[in-house]
Amino acid sequence: MSESTPSPTDLPVPPVALLAGAALFLDFDGTLAPIADTPDGVVVDGDLIALLAQLRDMLDGRVAIVSGRSIETLRDLGFGDFLLAGTHGLEFAEPGAQVEAPPRQAAVDEAETAFNAFAHEKPGLLVERKSISVGLHFRRAPQWGEDAGELARSLAKRLGLHVQPGKMLYELRPGGADKGSAVHALMARDPMAGGTPLFIGDDVTDEEGFAAAIELGGAGILVGPPRSTLASFSLEQVAAVRHYLAQGIAASG
């Protein structure tokens, strides 16, 4: 890393006071839950849900989960009572309400077929079928990462889809949205409107969320090891995020 590249080691830990009055946008994987070997390997504990519920009460409802996961999956994981933006800003749902999402495209089914054909007889590769997108995971077979990327890019070009790189993952999904557009959309509505946006995330896909929060007068908090980022603050890992959020609740009295 060059001397001029910003890094979390240069970034301060966020002041707890930032949480008061925040409209809080939380990424899920790598931010609220540690990265696991497979998407299904992540378990959400009751303590996390209780912590987020306390925060939501403290912030008059201004807590949203903004994830690459589908809303269906976020609800299955236990986030049904929260405001949700899923599939990288393509889907939205109020607590308990119907999901607002575009229909699944035939192109996504075609991509899924191609991913399955590629993953066949390559142990460790995993195809994740999601509501309106599809992911090809290579965490357990990193030797296929480069080929997986080439395949994803060529399919995207042929099928008119958007390549979403992630952590040991390529996803194909419709374009036209990202976590930044999700922040803008949610900040225009109650209950998030009126708060100061604070986006906490770990992945490159969270950078758009940081940018949107900054544009709207707020800030980003990067979770994890040093990398170039738009975030103004950093927290080392998932446990530090939870500790920070708990400190915010304690400070609110």
Ligand SMILES: O=P(O)(O)OC[C@H]1O[C@H](O[C@H]2O[C@H](CO)[C@@H](O)[C@H](O)[C@H]2O)[C@H](O)[C@@H](O)[C@@H]1O
């Ligand atoms: O926006 P996020 O909430 O961070 O979701 C991004 C993707 O997360 C999941 O994949 C990642 O986490 C898995 C479980 O820890 C891990 O096995 C995988 O390697 C990571 O890429 C999820 O499976 C994707 O659907 C999300 O888009």
